[in-house]
Amino acid sequence: MKFDKIHNKGQAQIFKNRYLEYFTKTHPLVIWGMYIPIIILLLLYASHTLAFSALKIVLLFLGGIFFWTFFEYMMHRFVFHWVSDNPRIQRIAYVMHGNHHEFPRDKQRLFMPPVPSLIISSLIFLLLYAVIQKNAIVFFPGFILGYLIYGSMHYAIHAWNPKYKWMKPIWRNHHLHH
Structure with a gap:
C-alpha cells in the first residue's frame, strides 16, 4: 500500500456505524x-504449576520480547504496507494501518483496539503453542510485553515532542516513515 505524506490532525472514519467506530x-x-494480568498469570502458571526454572522463564520471556521485534518488522513491511489493486485488500490495509498514515496524530488509534487485539493475540498464542508447546506460556508474555x-x-513519538536531544x-x- 502506497501512502502519501499527509499532515492531517483529524481522525479517520473507519465505519459508518458509530458503535463499530467506537470499537476502533x-x-x-x-x-x-488488559495484558498485564495475562502476562502475570501466565508467568505464575509456568513457575508454580509447570515448575519451569527461573533461567528457563527468563530466557523464554526475553526470547518473546526479541521475537516481537522481528514479528513487528515483518508485519509492517509485508502486511501493513501491502500494495494491491484489489479494492478489498486496499480497504483491509487501510483499516489495519493506512488510516494511521493518513492521520498520524490520531492518539486513539496508535494501539490495536481491545477486541481485535485479543483475537489476534489469541491466534498468535495458539500458533506459538502448536510450535513450541508449553514454552509458549512464557514466550507469549514476553512477546506481549514487547508489543x-x-x-x-x-x-x-506520535503524541509528544521529544523530551531530550538524543530522542x-x-x-x-x-x-519520515509517515
Whole structure:
C-alpha cells in the first residue's frame, strides 16, 4: 500500500456505524491493563504449576520480547504496507494501518483496539503453542510485553515532542516513515 505524506490532525472514519467506530479506538492504558494480568498469570502458571526454572522463564520471556521485534518488522513491511489493486485488500490495509498514515496524530488509534487485539493475540498464542508447546506460556508474555513497550514508544513519538536531544533523530526518522 502506497501512502502519501499527509499532515492531517483529524481522525479517520473507519465505519459508518458509530458503535463499530467506537470499537476502533483505544487508549494505551486500556491495553496495558488488559495484558498485564495475562502476562502475570501466565508467568505464575509456568513457575508454580509447570515448575519451569527461573533461567528457563527468563530466557523464554526475553526470547518473546526479541521475537516481537522481528514479528513487528515483518508485519509492517509485508502486511501493513501491502500494495494491491484489489479494492478489498486496499480497504483491509487501510483499516489495519493506512488510516494511521493518513492521520498520524490520531492518539486513539496508535494501539490495536481491545477486541481485535485479543483475537489476534489469541491466534498468535495458539500458533506459538502448536510450535513450541508449553514454552509458549512464557514466550507469549514476553512477546506481549514487547508489543506493549513498542506500542508505548510509538504512542510517545506520535503524541509528544521529544523530551531530550538524543530522542530527536528517533522522532524525525519515524515521522519520515509517515
